[in-house]
Amino acid sequence: xxxxxxxxxxxxxxxxxxxxxxxxxxxxxxxxxxxxxxxxxxxxxxxxxxxxxxxxxxxxxxxxxxxxxxxxxxxxxxxxxxxxxxxxxxxxxxxxxxxxxxxxxxxxxxxxxxxxxxxxxxxxxxxxxxxxxxxxxxxxxxxxxxxxxxxxxxxxxxxxxxxxxxxxxxxxxxxxxxxxxxxxxxxxxxxxxxxxxxxxxxxxxxxxxxxxxxxxxxxxxxxxxxxxxxxxxxxxxxxxxxxxxxxxxxxxxxxxxxxxxxxxxxxxxxxxxxxxxxxxxxxxxxxxxxxxxxxxxxxxxxxxxxxxxxxxxxxxxxxxxxxxxxxxxxxxxxxxxxxxxxxxxxxxxxxxxxxxxxxxxxxxxxxxxxxxxxxxxxxxxxxxxxxxxxxxxxxxxxxxxxxxxxxxxxxxxxxxx
Numbered sequence: 495x496x497x498x499x500x501x502x503x504x505x506x507x508x509x510x511x512x513x514x515x516x517x518x519x520x521x522x523x524x525x526x527x528x529x530x531x532x533x534x535x536x537x538x539x540x541x542x543x544x545x546x547x548x549x550x551x552x553x554x555x556x557x558x559x560x561x562x563x564x565x566x567x568x569x570x571x572x573x574x575x576x577x578x579x580x581x582x583x584x585x586x587x588x589x590x591x592x593x594x595x596x597x598x599x600x601x602x603x604x605x606x607x608x609x610x611x612x613x614x615x616x617x618x619x620x621x622x623x624x625x626x627x628x629x630x631x632x633x634x635x636x637x638x639x640x641x642x643x644x645x646x647x648x649x650x651x652x653x654x655x656x657x658x659x660x661x662x663x664x665x666x667x668x669x670x671x672x673x674x675x676x677x678x679x680x681x682x683x684x685x686x687x688x689x690x691x692x693x694x695x696x697x698x699x700x701x702x703x704x705x706x707x708x709x710x711x712x713x714x715x716x717x718x719x720x721x722x723x724x725x726x727x728x729x730x731x732x733x734x735x736x737x738x739x740x741x742x743x744x745x746x747x748x749x750x751x752x753x754x755x756x757x758x759x760x761x762x763x764x765x766x767x768x769x770x771x772x773x774x775x776x777x778x779x780x781x782x783x784x785x786x787x788x789x790x791x792x793x794x795x796x797x798x799x800x801x802x803x804x805x806x807x808x809x810x811x812x813x814x815x816x817x818x819x820x821x822x823x824x825x826x827x828x829x830x831x832x833x834x835x836x837x838x839x840x841x842x843x844x845x846x847x848x849x850x851x852x853x854x855x856x857x858x859x860x861x862x863x864x865x866x867x868x869x870x871x872x873x874x875x876x877x878x879x880x881x882x883x884x885x886x887x888x889x890x891x892x893x894x895x896x897x898x899x900x901x902x903x904x905x906x907x908x909x910x911x
Contacts, residue, residue, distance in 0.1 A: 572614050574907060578638045579630055580621030581655060582648075584673045584700070585640035587717030589619045590726050592894050605629075614907075615898065627655070633664045636905060640671040648673075649682055656686050659693055667905040669696040671714060676807040677832025678703040687711075696904040698897070701807055702835040702843040712900060713844045715893060718818060719811040722782040727818040731795065734820055734879055741869050743771035743797035743821070745790055746812075747778045753826055754803040757858040764862035769869075771797050794819035798875050799868070803858070804828050808841035813852075817886040820879045824864070827854040848889055851881050 578589065589595045595610035595617065604624030610617045620630060621640075639659075641652040652672070659665060674680045680703050686692035689710055698714035699706065706713045718724040742761075748754050758774065761767045771793040782790070794800060800816035802825045816823045829841045839846035853868075855861060868875060901907070 574615050574636060574905075576615055576617050576636045576638060576901070577631060577634045578617055578619045578640065579625055579655075580619065580640045581625070581651070582640050582642035582671075582673050583719075583721035584642070584671065584717060585619075585621055586720035587715075588640060588671060588897075589621075590720075591717060592890055592897065593617065594894075595619055600624075612894075612898065615901070627658045627661070632662060634662050635664050636667045637662075637665060638669045638671060638901070642673045643680060643683060644673055644675055653682075656692075656694075665693075667901075668694050669698070669901060669904065670694050671698045672700070673716075674699045674701045674703055675832075676701060677830070678834035679832070680705055696900050698900075701809055702840045704833065704835050710904075712896070715844060715889075716809050716811060716814065718814045722780075723787055724811070724815055724818075725791075732818075732820040732883060733795065734883055735876055737872065738796050738798050740771045740793070740797040741766070741769045741865055742799040742801055742824070743793040744801040744803075745771070745773045745793055746775075746803075748774045748776060752803070753828070753858060757801060757803050757861065760858045760861050766862055766865060769865075770801075790815075791819070794821045797821050798879070799824050799853070799865070801861075802826060804830055806830060807832075807834070809845075813842075813845070814886075817882055820883045822851070822853065822878050822882050824853045824855055824861070826858070827856050848892065849885075850889070851878070851885055 578585065580586065580589070589608060589610075590597070593610055593612070595608045597606050597608045597619070599606050599622075601624050603622070605620060605622035607621075608619040610619070637659075639655060641655060642648040643652055656670075659668060670683070670686070672680070672683060678701055680699060683697065683699070684690050684705065686694045687697060687710060688695050695710070697711045699711060700714050700716045702713070705711055744754075744757065746754065748758060758767075758772070761770060761772070773789065773793070779786075794816055798821065800812060800821040800823050802810060802812055802816075802823050804826045807830050808826065808828060813823050813825070825842070827841070829836050834840065835843060842850070842852075845852070853864070855864065868878075
């Protein structure tokens with residue numbers, strides 16, 4: 495008898511749970527089902543009544559209608575988690591200057607990380623010597639891997655990461671940001687792209703390399719020398735409208751017989767070396783001391799123009815560092831040796847395409863006359879400084895939006911608006 499009562503009681507509880515769940519479903523359907531029907535009817539009505547001339551309005555209605563009809567499908571992509579693993583210093587330019595993310599250190603500085611959300615994308619950034627194949631999240635699904643391909647040693651290291659990617663069993667989407675070779679010898683990376691049977695869906699690469707197709711491979715700005723500690727410059731440090739004591743600056747290595755030697759001789763011959771902040775050396779130094787970095791930043795902040803003779807490549811960190819402080823770049827208009835693009839807008843293909851307000855010079859013997867003409871009108875110099883600061887802010891924002899747009903496109907996501 496006791497067993498029968500237990501069974502009967504269990505049945506009663508099951509029946510009660512069933513009707514409770516059904517009541518909740520009916521309540522949800524009554525509240526949201528009718529709303530969905532009304533929304534669909536309203537959208538159909540808007541399509542019928544919208545003016546034929548209002549193409550943008552019509553497209554917007556279609557966009558909302560499409561989002562409505564695929565609401566269940568898109569709900570799963572409202573937030574997408576994206577890992578960014580920085581194994582090259584250029585990753586800090588992406589994170590701090592383009593995405594404007596913040597950083598924190600852990601494990602005594604062995605790794606640095608940051609979290610940042612923009613629209614429906616949530617980024618987790620990791621960099622430092624503590625970031626190795628075994629310490630990163632093994633369940634990663636969406637990844638941006640930042641690598642260095644400038645030298646053979648760096649390429650071998652980059653390959654070790656690319657070859658390891660199949661070990662992450664949940665990995666669905668991969669993009670690579672690559673510091674390319676200065677002479678544009680970058681064909682080694684092609685085998686890793688999906689177009690060549692690899693896993694990488696999108697490649698962002700520096701310099702005017704000819705493999706850029708703006709479909710799967712996109713040009714990426716070199717940016718500032720984060721590996722030497724160059725900072726994110728705050729607006730108050732730029733002093734846009736205040737007169738500067740130096741008309742120009744150049745701090746760099748002088749190679750015998752180079753155009754840099756010609757630049758210095760031109761300034762000295764015209765007696766302009768005392769009006770420019772000049773500090774040279776005879777051998778390249780890869781790292782900055784705090785003192786040398788402070789001197790460099792002061793030169794940029796107190797000079798109207800920054801002189802940019804070519805090195806191994808025309809594009810150099812100095813261009814972006816000058817713009818960070820509102821110092822207008824005067825650029826040697828010459829394509830360097832190697833496999834870089836020599837057609838169209840080269841050199842500085844990306845920056846020319848975006849209409850960077852630089853001053854280009856073919857021969858450094860023309861420099862004294864150019865500087866004297868520019869220095870003659872202080873108001874014009876201030877206007878140029880305002881223009882370069884405004885343009886660089888816009889450029890970084892455009893790079894930000896382009897980066898996100900490519901990720902959405904190549905990772906097959908739709909932006910939720």
